[in-house]
Amino acid sequence: xxxxxxxxxxxxxxxxxxxxxxxxxxxxxQLYTLAFRFLSNSAEAQDAVQETFLRVYTxxxxxxxxxxxxxxxxxxxxxxxxxRLRKRKAVSSLDAEVTDGVESLQDWHERLASPDPSPExxxxxxxxxxEVQRALGDLPPLYQTVIILRYIQELSLQEISDVLHVPIxxxxxxxxxxxxxxxxxxxxAPVS
Amino acid sequence: MTCxxxxxxxxxxxxGDDHLHVRxxxxxxxxxxxxGRHVMDLEMVEQGLRSLQKxxxxxxxxxxxxxxxxxxxxxxxxxxxxxxxxREQ
Ligand SMILES: [Zn+2]
Numbered sequence: 001x002x003x004x005x006x007x008x009x010x011x012x013x014x015x016x017x018x019x020x021x022x023x024x025x026x027x028x029x030q031l032y033t034l035a036f037r038f039l040s041n042s043a044e045a046q047d048a049v050q051e052t053f054l055r056v057y058t059x060x061x062x063x064x065x066x067x068x069x070x071x072x073x074x075x076x077x078x079x080x081x082x083x084r085l086r087k088r089k090a091v092s093s094l095d096a097e098v099t100d101g102v103e104s105l106q107d108w109h110e111r112l113a114s115p116d117p118s119p120e121x122x123x124x125x126x127x128x129x130x131e132v133q134r135a136l137g138d139l140p141p142l143y144q145t146v147i148i149l150r151y152i153q154e155l156s157l158q159e160i161s162d163v164l165h166v167p168i169x170x171x172x173x174x175x176x177x178x179x180x181x182x183x184x185x186x187x188x189a190p191v192s
Numbered sequence: 193m194t195c196x197x198x199x200x201x202x203x204x205x206x207x208g209d210d211h212l213h214v215r216x217x218x219x220x221x222x223x224x225x226x227x228g229r230h231v232m233d234l235e236m237v238e239q240g241l242r243s244l245q246k247x248x249x250x251x252x253x254x255x256x257x258x259x260x261x262x263x264x265x266x267x268x269x270x271x272x273x274x275x276x277x278x279r280e281q
Contacts, residue, residue, distance in 0.1 A: 015266055017258065024257055028249035036247055046253050053257045054264065061269045132240040151241035157207065176203035182237045 003027065009069060013060050020060075024053055027070075030153065031077050037148050038081035040137045048084055052077045067162070074149065074163045082141050135185035143178030146171055193220050198227045206234060 003026040011019035031052055035045035055076050063072055136144060149160045157175075161168045193201075193216050201217035221227040 013266070017261070020261060021254075021258060024254055028254055028257075029247065032249040032253065033247045037244065042250065046250060046256075049249065049253060050257050050260055054260055057261045058264055058267050061266050132244060136241075147241065151238070152244060152246075172204070172207055175207065176200075179203060179206065179234055179237055182241075183233045186237060186240065187233070 004069065006065075009060075009063075009065075012057075013063075020057060023056070027073060028053075031073070034074075034077055034148060034153060035081055037133070037136060037152050038144065039084060040133055044084065048077070048080050052080045055080070071159065071162045074153070074155070075165075078145055078149070078163065082145065085141050085144075131186060131189040132182075135182050135189065138185055139178055139181055143174055143181060146174040147178040147182070150175055193217065195220075195224060195227055198224070199230050202227070202231055202234070206238065 004023050008019045008022050012023055028049065031049045032045055035048040035052075036042065039045050039048060052073075056073060059076075063069070136147065139147065145164070146160060149155045149163060150157075155163070157168050157171050160171045164171065193213075197213075198217040198220040201213045202221060204211065205214045205218060217227075221231050
């Protein structure tokens with residue numbers, strides 16, 4: 001899973017921008033994919049990736065080399081995405097109160113999952129399995145996180161446990177519940 | 193083994209475990225319509241997730257990131273000599 005050499009990392013830690021560029025280049029695709037699967041929205045996913053790399057850069061000299069670099073990177077990216085989901089949720093519940101809470105559960109979910117999908121989002125989603133992405137967006141962040149790390153990023157259970165700082169048994173329980181919830185959500189999805 | 197137990201144990205099968213309770217669950221699902229269906233549904237979930245494509249970062253994103261990075265200093269290490277840049281977020 002490691003894609004940059006130690007030497008590049010050391011140089012980036014001294015503020016060498018060429019070395020940092022190599023790091024961005026090595027991980028931008030997978031972090032963008034991760035962020036898009038969390039946020040279902042291209043513009044927001046790009047912001048999240050930018051925020052992640054900015055945090056990585058400023059914190060780089062505090063990175064502890066005893067841990068895998070990718071573990072650290074995924075932890076930061078996951079935190080950035082979950083923060084954004086929480087903020088989105090907070091804003092949505094304020095809206096819901098103002099509008100008297102009469103909206104249907106479906107509207108609520110749609111609004112949560114994809115604020116203003118751009119044509120690019122629609123194109124991207126039609127190329128992929130739209131219902132699966134929507135169901136993923138409807139999962140509670142705790143389950144969404146492990147499912148994305150497991151199935152989209154293809155991390156092992158041990159790696160997920162390292163990223164999230166929770167025991168493997170907890171990772172498994174969350175994956176089980178996430179899978180079960182996805183099964184229910186997909187069973188409810190209209191066949192397109 | 194009850195259906196509930198079988199369905200719970202079956203998730204360990206999807207994790208790649210092969211304990212006795214997983215084998216029992218598989219044997220149960222082979223002869224139980226509900227649990228057989230449950231396994232098929234979970235297989236569909238896995239298939240759906242694995243079929244999600246991996247994206248390439250949009251053009252321009254890297255430049256945007258590098259431009260933003262130029263504007264911020266790196267925090268100094270938590271221990272050790274550190275540098276002159278001490279700005280905290
Ligand atoms: Zn059964």
